[in-house]
Amino acid sequence: MQRIVLERAGGTPVTKRAHLGAVASGNLEVLCEPPAGDGATIVVSTSVDGYEPVWRATLERFLEQHFIAAAIEINDFGATPAMVSLRLEQALELAR
Amino acid sequence: MMAMLALEGRWNTRAAGKAQRLASIAFALTGKVLDGERIVEVLERLIRPGDRVCLEGNNQKQADFLSRNLAAVDPERVHDMHLVLSVLGRPEHVDLFERGIARKVDFSFSGPQSLRLAQLVEDGRVEIGAIHTYLELFGRYFIDLTPNVALVAADAADAAGNLYTGANTEETPAIVEATAFRNGIVIAQVNETTGELPRVDIPGSWVDAVVVADRPYAIEPLFTRDPAEIDDVAILMAMLAIRGVYESHRVRRLNHGIGFDTAAIELILPTFGESLGLRGEICTHWALNPHPTLIPAIESGWVESIHSFGGELGMERYIAARSDVFFTGPDGSLRSNRAFAQMAGLYATDLFIGSTLQLDRDANSSTATRGRIAGFGGAPNMGSDPHGRRHASDAWLALARGDDGIARGRKLVVQLVETFRASGVPTIVERLDAAGMVGKAGFAIAPVMIYGDDVTHVVTEEGVAYLYRAENVDDRRAALAAIAGVTPVGMERRQERTAALRAVGVVAYPQDLGVRRGDARRSLLAASSMADLVRWSDDLYDPPARFRSW
Amino acid sequence: MTPATLRRSYVESTPRERIVALADPGTFREILDPFARCSSPYLAEQGVVAQRDDGVVIGRALLEGRDVGAIAVDGRFLGGSIGEIGGAKIARVLERARDGAFLLLDTGGIRLQEANLGLLAIAEICDAIVALRERAPVVAVIAGRVGCYGGMSIAAALCSQIVMSPVGRFGLNGPEVIEQEAGIEEFDARDRPATWRATGGLRRVAQGHADILVEDDLDDIARTLREAFRATRNRERLSLARLRDRFAESAPA
Structure with a gap:
């Protein structure tokens, strides 16, 4: 099990809470809510160790595409980067 | 006379040998x-x-x-x-x-x-x-x-x-x-x-x-895919393939590889495809095993004909009741023929789409992994541009090259891959494992499934790379990198280059194709379970035991 | 013909979507939602990532105006297993429910990672069901991919009524457990049709171990759930004494 934290300053805050997904094989749970401070924070707990660079690249690209401020929590059970990106986009649609 | 006999013997040794062999087993023969x-x-x-x-x-x-x-x-x-x-x-x-x-x-x-x-x-x-x-x-x-x-x-x-x-x-x-x-x-x-x-x-x-035989011959339901196992990412890729390839080039005659990604395409034809008004415009004629996941599309009137390489367990009664679609004998059962279906897939279809385990920056693909000798099957033939083809079709001509009066069309060879197979295993890699296998384990050449120069399109969850439109090798590689996600190849993506390629249609992202990522949901599947497939088939499909949840 | 798309599948829905679809429109109020972050404190130390609702969704909802407890176990997370937190969530809702409760069970039973605490939690759940059903209907729905096994099958058996779909399975021991304990000659867990023949919804309703058979269809289940509530209120309630008789009948001689 591994914990990864990513932070970025600035951005337009999300307005609502959004929750989706599940901690199930190949899937992940995403909690997205308005940030306590400003900027975006993503905290990942993943069951699969050793892929921090892939996680960072995936999350950085998401934040590049969406200039948002939000507190995002990801609880992962071996999802692929494609699934991670898709769930993040789905959560953002609900939270905006 | 002796010379004549000797000569006869010289030219008929195989027939004589056969007679001899048959005589040697006469003891066990009755008729x-x-x-x-x-x-x-x-x-x-x-x-x-x-x-x-x-x-x-x-x-x-x-x-x-x-x-x-x-x-x-x-x-x-x-x-x-x-x-x-x-x-x-x-x-x-x-x-x-x-x-x-x-x-x-x-x-x-x-x-x-x-x-x-x-x-x-x-x-x-x-x-x-x-x-x-x-x-x-x-x-x-x-x-x-x-x-x-x-x-x-x-x-x-x-x-x-x-x-x-x-x-x-x-x-x-x-x-x-x-x-x-x-x-x-x-x-x-x-x-x-x-x-x-x-x-x-x-x-x-x-x-x-x-x-x-002591028991009926062994056979496995190799082409049965349970819709329950198709995830949202596969559905997103299916939407991109339909809009970015099938619809763009009006693909009517095709072959699908085996796998959940292509099964997802089959299952969203009656929903997503229907909403685009594509019934009758695409996917009408198939070289395909009787995929159970194609049942909803058949029942919705999408499919005119299917010629099959082999049969599929459980599809017998359904096929017999749908003889307008399948090739069947007077007894009602399917007539499959691998040699003819392979030939049909090679020369008479306009598109092959399939998945692979590895794809390199030049779009060479391989399913070979170290320590295994898996081989090829039919994919290299389905997934290649047959230079002996001489008849034209809209889809084939859409990819025409050469403008000196002797332009010819091209088969659409599409690789459909998620950028990573599992959380840390990239599908798109800098070098195929296969490239390191030459000279080992009986490989005279690298076991490449489909050569990159035959690949016209690559579809990932990130978008579509129209490789056939690239002007040169650099553009081709940049196009693939643009949809390669965070794989080593994808990390080489450059924003300006990507924008330029998007502008000229060498790369398309979901938004360029009118696909909303958020719409990629399992609710788009015309059937979400094996039970749904049975319902669609009017109870004519009998899934093998291992696929039943009732 | 579009048989699949006309129907809203229970199997395809998430636990929250299921409750929302079954309750009177707009009436579900979740208690301890994922943002309350009431997750299991024991999983991380065992290298397992926790889900923020501990795999259990609870709250209050109206059912034809009745104020009921709503419970759904998330079969996707660790096989819908019941640990300390999730179990406590279920027990507390049952204890506080006014006009009855419905439980959407998709669970393999006790969570192995929290064995004793899960056991205790299920005992509390059983207590709460028995107490609540003395005064109001408690209806279990077993219609998900996991089914209902282990300790939670006992909880289901204590409910006033059990609603099942053909997909649902209901038994004390899961197929793998039977195979492991009794041998593959006794039960081959990979023989899926045999599993469903033994524990599937069609079989359980025919046997009388479950009460009502439904389709994998949220609308059908919503209708049936209301019928079950009405029927339970009107019919003679099972006393604990009759319950004991019922156990005696079904126990092997």
């Missing part, structure tokens, strides 16, 4: 029916050391009664056999080499035995002639790999040796034709002998003997 109890002895007398023997191991049905008994012969009597078969997939196929009964093999695909086979090659117990595509291997049966003996499988035989192969004719006609007409010996295992066959798939005059 054309062999005594199954004495099959091991029959094989020991029939097969000579060094013989080339074709053992029918299809993708689907297996002549397993004959292969199990062949593996039980005395290696003192039968040894150094040269095995030729398309699918070396059963444990006893490998036992033949372990026991010294066979020494050399020419084949196409080894699937479940790929690991054991690689080990035997390493130990020097197997000599691999070559690893082929199906069509190549069938071709060589008629040139330089003609079998001395063919051991095949059928559903039923009559007293005259006529064979009925039911839904799984597959490659039996190709094997039997090559063997029978060059004075080889054809023995067929059958599930039963009957007085009258539903139809004749192989004429009795091509068959030397039949034997009733």
